[in-house]
Amino acid sequence: MSKPILAIYYATETGNSETLARQAHERAVAEGQADAIVANISTLKPADLVSKQLALFVVSTWGDGEPPSDGCDFFYDLEKAQLDLSGLRYSVLGLGDRDYSDFNGFARKLDERLTALGAKALLPRAEADLDYEDTYNEWIGQALPLISEAVTAS
Numbered sequence: 111m112s113k114p115i116l117a118i119y120y121a122t123e124t125g126n127s128e129t130l131a132r133q134a135h136e137r138a139v140a141e142g143q144a145d146a147i148v149a150n151i152s153t154l155k156p157a158d159l160v161s162k163q164l165a166l167f168v169v170s171t172w173g174d175g176e177p178p179s180d181g182c183d184f185f186y187d188l189e190k191a192q193l194d195l196s197g198l199r200y201s202v203l204g205l206g207d208r209d210y211s212d213f214n215g216f217a218r219k220l221d222e223r224l225t226a227l228g229a230k231a232l233l234p235r236a237e238a239d240l241d242y243e244d245t246y247n248e249w250i251g252q253a254l255p256l257i258s259e260a261v262t263a264s
C-alpha cells in the first residue's frame with residue numbers, strides 16, 4: 111500500500127472549525143506531513159473514505175445535536191452507507207457549547223458511525239466548549255505524533 115496521506119476535514123457554520131482545521135493542516139505540514147490536505151467535508155463522499163488511511167475531522171454541532179449545514183449531506187449519506195472503513199485511522203475534534211443539551215452531538219454521532227463502519231480511532235474524540243483553544247492544542251498535540259508513527263510504520 112502507498113504511504114498514507116493525512117486528510118483533514120472540517121464541517122462548520124461560522125468558521126471556527128475551518129480555522130482550527132487549517133491550523134492543524136499548517137502544523138501537520140510543518141511537522142513532516144508535506145502531502146496533507148485540508149477540505150470542507152461537503153467535498154467528501156463516504157465512499158472516498160474507503161481508500162483513505164489517515165483522517166482528522168474538526169466539526170461543530172448545530173440545531174440540537176445536528177451537523178452544521180455543510181456537513182448534512184455527507185452525514186446523511188454516511189448513515190445509510192454500508193462501507194468497510196477498516197483501513198482508516200481517524201480522530202474527531204468536536205466544537206460545541208455546553209449550554210446545549212446535546213453537547214457536541216454531531217461529533218459524537220460522526221465518531222460512532224465511523225467506528226461502526228470499522229474505522230479505528232487513533233485517539234479518543236475530543237469535545238471542546240466555546241473556549242476551544244486548549245482542547246484543540248491538546249488534541250492536535252496528541253494526534254500528530256500518532257500520525258507520524260503510522261506513516262513511518264507503513
Ligand SMILES: Cc1cc2nc3c(=O)[nH]c(=O)nc-3n(C[C@H](O)[C@H](O)[C@H](O)COP(=O)(O)O)c2cc1C
Binds near residue numbers: 173178208
Ligand atoms: C443556533 C446554535 C445552535 C447550536 N447547537 C449546538 C448543539 O446542539 N450542541 C453543541 O454542543 N453546540 C451547539 N452550538 C454551539 C456551536 O457548535 C459552537 O458555537 C461552535 O464553536 C461553532 O463552530 P463553527 O463556527 O465551526 O460552526 C450551537 C450554536 C448556535 C448558535
